Amino acid sequence: MTPFMAEFLGTMLMILLGDGVVANVLLNDTKGNNSGWMVICTAWGFAVFVGVVVAGPYSGAHFNPAITIGLAIAGKFPWVNVLPYICAQMLGAATGAFLVWIMYFDHFKRTKDSASILAVFATGPAIRNYKVNLTSEVIGAFVLLLTIFYTTGGEITATKTPIGLGSVGALPVAILVVVIGLSLGGTTGYAINPCRDLGPRIMHAILPIPNKGSSDWAYSWVPVLGPVIGTVLAALLFLQLHP
Numbered sequence: 446m447t448p449f450m451a452e453f454l455g456t457m458l459m460i461l462l463g464d465g466v467v468a469n470v471l472l473n474d475t476k477g478n479n480s481g482w483m484v485i486c487t488a489w490g491f492a493v494f495v496g497v498v499v500a501g502p503y504s505g506a507h508f509n510p511a512i513t514i515g516l517a518i519a520g521k522f523p524w525v526n527v528l529p530y531i532c533a534q535m536l537g538a539a540t541g542a543f544l545v546w547i548m549y550f551d552h553f554k555r556t557k558d559s560a561s562i563l564a565v566f567a568t569g570p571a572i573r574n575y576k577v578n579l580t581s582e583v584i585g586a587f588v589l590l591l592t593i594f595y596t597t598g599g600e601i602t603a604t605k606t607p608i609g610l611g612s613v614g615a616l617p618v619a620i621l622v623v624v625i626g627l628s629l630g631g632t633t634g635y636a637i638n639p640c641r642d643l644g645p646r647i648m649h650a651i652l653p654i655p656n657k658g659s660s661d662w663a664y665s666w667v668p669v670l671g672p673v674i675g676t677v678l679a680a681l682l683f684l685q686l687h688p
Contacts, residue, residue, distance in 0.1 A: 448504040448526070452533035453540075455500030456508045456640065460541025461548075462492035464565055464645055468545055471561040472552040486626030490619040497615035506615075509638040510534055515590045515676030519683050531640070538644025542566055545645075546652050559658025566645035568634035568668050569661060578664075581632040582671025583678070585625050589637050590679035592621050636668030643669055 466488035469477035477484065497506040505522075507513045510531040516522035545565065546553065556562055563569065570578045596617045626635050636642040643665065650660040 446503045449529055449533045451500035451503035452507060452530050453537040455496035455504065455506050456534045456537030457541040457544070458499060459492045459496035459508050460538045460641065460645060461544045462495060463489045463641070464542055464545045465548060466492070468549040468552065468565045471556075471564055472549055473555040473557075475549070475552050482631075483627070486623050486630060489626055490621075490623030493622045494615050494619035497618060501615060504530070506618075508534055508537075508640075509672070510640055511586055511638060511672035511676040512590055512593070514673060515680040518677060518680040519594070534640040535644050538640040539648050542645035542648040543652070546648065546654065553654050557656050559656055562654060562657045563649060563659070563661060564634070566649035567642050567661065567665070568636040569664060570633050570667075571631060573664070575664075575667060578633050578667050579671045579674075581629065582636060582668055583675040585629045585633075585635050585637040586672035586675025587679045588625055588629070588675075589621065590676040591682065593618065594679070594683045596621075633667070633671075637672050637675070639669040639672055641668075 466477070466485050469475045470480050470485055472478070493508070496508055500506040500508070507516070507530055513522060513527055513530045513534075517524050517527050549565075553562060560569075625637065629635060646660055646662075646665055649657060
């Protein structure tokens with residue numbers, strides 16, 4: 446398991462389960478149809494948990510180009526590895542979205558609403574206002590990375606003996622993703638991750654999905670640029686607080 450393969454597999458699993466819950470909630474005639482935002486946010490959090498469990502020991506489980514860039518700016522990740530990580534993340538995201546299409550193949554055929562089909566793959570604004578939408582993504586990603594900077598392992602008293610949590614140690618970031626979704630996700634669907642949106646959006650554009658409509662490329666820059674700005678700001682703040 447190389448870091449590249451870990452990022453690929455972890456991102457693939459995250460998108461498979463994350464986009465999968467959106468498909469379950471939005472597509473016609475699924476068991477989870479219309480089960481709501483709480484279901485989506487909770488499953489997205491645990492989708493991240495699954496990816497971290499698999500990839501964490503091998504790559505650090507970034508799954509997010511904005512996180513990778515932010516960690517590099519903060520001096521916590523080597524710049525030479527940034528591009529390989531981003532490539533692995535993009536490939537993993539596209540593969541995960543492809544598997545969602547396979548999984549829900551019959552339900553895509555029964556769904557006539559093109560907006561619901563696109564929402565399985567990519568985020569979109571509740572109210573289209575590019576400046577406000579961009580700000581929402583900046584704030585969400587800022588909270589994500591700043592909290593990650595301060596997430597530490599368990600310790601025992603002054604000796605700082607680590608508490609062995611095993612895979613349960615992936616829970617903090619899962620909880621973080623859930624709360625960002627529930628609190629800040631109502632405006633744009635909280636991409637907070639360029640490859641989470643761009644990789645699946647590309648798959649939406651090229652897959653032969655009936656009634657799929659536009660891939661909304663006019664909006665696609667928001668969930669790419671916004672998270673990068675947010676994590677850069679978080680990294681710069683962290684460097685100011687911990688020079």
